[in-house]
Amino acid sequence: MRPSGMHLIFLISHKPYIPYFCSHIYKKHYIQLIMQTTLSEQELVRREKLSRLQAAGIDPYPAPLYPVTHHSADIKAAFTEENKEAFSKVCVAGRIVSINDKGKVFFIKIQDSKGIFQLYVKRDELCPDEDKSFWENVVKHGLDLGDIIGATGYVFITKTGETSLHTETITLLSKSLKPLPVVKRDEDGNVHDAVTDPEFRYRQRYADLIVTDGVKETFVKITKMKNAIREYLNQQGALEVDTPVLQSIPGGAAARPFITHHNALDIPLYLRIANELYLKRLIVGGFDFVYEFSRNFRNEGMDRTHNPEFTVLEFYVAYKDYYWMMETTEQMLEKVALATNDTTVAKVGENEINFKAPYARVSIYDAIKEHTGFDISEMDEAGLRDVCKQLNIPVAPSMGRGKLIDEIFGEKCESNYIQPTFIIDYPIEMSPLTKKHRTKAGLVERFELMVNGKEVANAYSELNDPIEQRERFEDQLSLMERGDDEAMFIDHDFLRALEYGMPPTAGIGFGIDRLAMMLTGQSSIQDVLFFPQMRPEKG
């Protein structure tokens, strides 16, 4: 039978802040969450330890800065018996990840931002006098896995050969009240009892970062990748810009938007599905080369390659065309891959993908001919429907010629392009913002970059004829009337901008999360987003 204390309810002393717009249901849910948090045995033990530390005059959450001088990995890399003088006064800090209690000696491993480092903590060193209360109260009975501590001392190498800190002082910097999952690593580097539950890992990414090997490294790589992209573009003279996330007309892509409401204006607003139309307005305004890492929002399904919010890098360059853009793309990706992984080859599952330029260029008609045997270049909508039927591809009546071709390609061709490949010259119906092909009737100057069977980038010679752009928008409108809920709206302000005159321009959008997946070898988008979208936790 548990003592009643085990059922302690964690009460908050002040009134919880509940946002005024919360519905009654959310309010109820929120209060339940706070009031019904029952503590586990171990959580209670930690709270008791906290009280005992405070009673002993130790502040478990001290305010002053802690003068850290070294990081774990730096000491391990630099320390030798010969230069030990340089490590005679060292101050480190980190989270306790293991405590090995040897009686009057503790081996405590702390994890800092660069790795794990061992503290050798001897009772008579910390408490040289008769008074051993600090040892008893803090080291022996006050510390837990997960606590953040600081330590000073000198570096040495133990009998077993591990570079360690001979500890002279220990300071508790933050008491941990919630036990972390315990993951053990043996001397061969094998991990035991790793946390594999995706729900835990994604919901509590903070804990995942502490406990799961390689997670931090993945995100560091992603930042490197983005930095390399910025560096490349900045060197080309590009200007990084910001454009609206809240838009009254969600344009630039075919997708279902999230809708929200602006109270003061009393109008609906949409979270952007793309930033394309705004970047082109800036080209009209006289910038030659602009880019933006655009967080886009699409109200569609989610799975291992789709998150409701995701990042697209778009850039637009005046006086260029899509051929120029292909060259720029392959040059940039080669450099970015190299900067991220020190090699142009990325391993994704079974496949080795080489980002070294140049990449193959295949027209979409050739791709379809190669993988299905059908030459559809001259076919009308009825012919395409017949081909889809023969290929067992389900189609909807709302689909026009362009969409049908897209279906055939997506179904039968896309997955075959493992190495980076430009698929070029798309049918006009599926590209309402793209310039007509200079020589091939019915096609536009557009390419998609396929890598590992997935679309990574989409680019074109931008349509800058305002009259034709208006007609293309109107075609979209008729698609909408046929029932295509992803067809584009007419953006009159964008048309007005084009009427002032936009130089010939090449533009591209990169799926940054997908690129991140490939360059870090992850197979799900959740593993390249710190906080992937999840269903709300139940109360």
Add this chain to the structure above:
RNA sequence: GAUUUCGUAGCUCAGCUGGUAGAGCAAUACACUUUUAAUGUAUGGGCCCUGGGUUCGAGUCCCAGCGGAAUCACCA
């Protein structure tokens, strides 16, 4: 949205054809002054996801719900 599958201690996981729960790590206590997945001894810890049903009896079987994952559909 559809199908399949999973949900047991803080963590990783056992639990057979139904008989009201086990291990390792973590926790608590003790021992051990250079350990390394430390060790030894002892102890505590479970609304077996939730709600129904079948049954003398359900962690186990059935139904519904919640949550996760995989596959498919839509999309990047």
